Amino acid sequence: MSFKYLNLQTEDGILRLSIFTTILLAILGIVFGLIASSSAIIFDSIFGMIDAVMTTLALIVARLITKSTSKDFINNKLEKHFTMGFWHLEPIVLGLNGMLLIGAATYAFINSIDSLLLGGREILFEYAIIITLISIVVELNLGLFIKKANKEIKSEFLNLDSISWLISASMSFGYLVAFIFGYMIEDTKISWITPFIDPLILIVVSIFVIPMPLKTVKQALSDILLVTPSELKIHVDKVAKNIVEKYGFDSFRAYVARVGRGRQIELYFIVPKSWAPKKLEEWDLLRDEIEKNLGKDDPHLWLTIVFTTDFEWAE
Missing domain, CATH: 3.30.70.1350 (Cation efflux protein, cytoplasmic domain)
Structure with a gap:
């Protein structure tokens, strides 16, 4: 993998790093989630996979936009089919990404309520704590790095991606608090609470997460509808x-x-x-x-x- 491919001073390079890290964390999360029998961790990993797909789309669109504004694009075969460039794809991808994030969080909220009504879920807290700690370190550092780098690049894609990483970090932190609490009360008089910890914390995190991408979705819809700024x-x-x-x-x-x-x-x-x-x-x-x-x-x-x-x- 060349340095140029992962140039962390460009939009493309940072998005590639984000995709690679998301896929790696998602695979680890699914493995540990299955071992721990935690629906919250498994959902978080699937959420990450969805985000990786959308980030890949963002990368493709960003590259197309860059090419369309270059002098060489005039002689490109794509120019014959997209004579007005690819700017219109950006708000479509941003809007779809934001709506998927909202949809995933809403699904988690509904699924968690259903789990509570069915008596909760027993999980292995040790494995849940390990993967959650790994996730927090990676997600928080990458989210802050992208946010800092985007002050110079000023990309809407990177802005949404940094928000997504910080959302994931906040979710993971909530999981960590819940899992540590569950681990500490095992074999105590209040151990009856442990089956409800996994769905309860997911409900709290979902309520916190759902409103966060709304601003991006609103802006994307304004761009798609050609609302005059x-x-x-x-x-x-x-x-x-x-x-x-x-x-x-x-x-x-x-x-x-x-x-x-x-x-x-x-x-x-x-x-x-x-x-x-x-x-x-x-x-x-x-x-x-x-x-x-x-x-x-x-x-x-x-x-x-x-x-x-x-x-x-x-x-």
């Missing part, structure tokens, strides 16, 4: 108004959307019919000025600028 719209309007006042256009129309990390902007400037004809090079220079004010160096900016004397073309 107010801050971006204000910025675009300000730039367009300055151009109108500077050059004497009649008016303008701006259409703005955020799709994942991509920003899609369409600007229509209404040109007075009394204006003398201009060379195409002059219009291009004006487009360059507008693009510069909107963020020319942003590879995720999709900008369309139209000059017309017909107001209907802008509607």
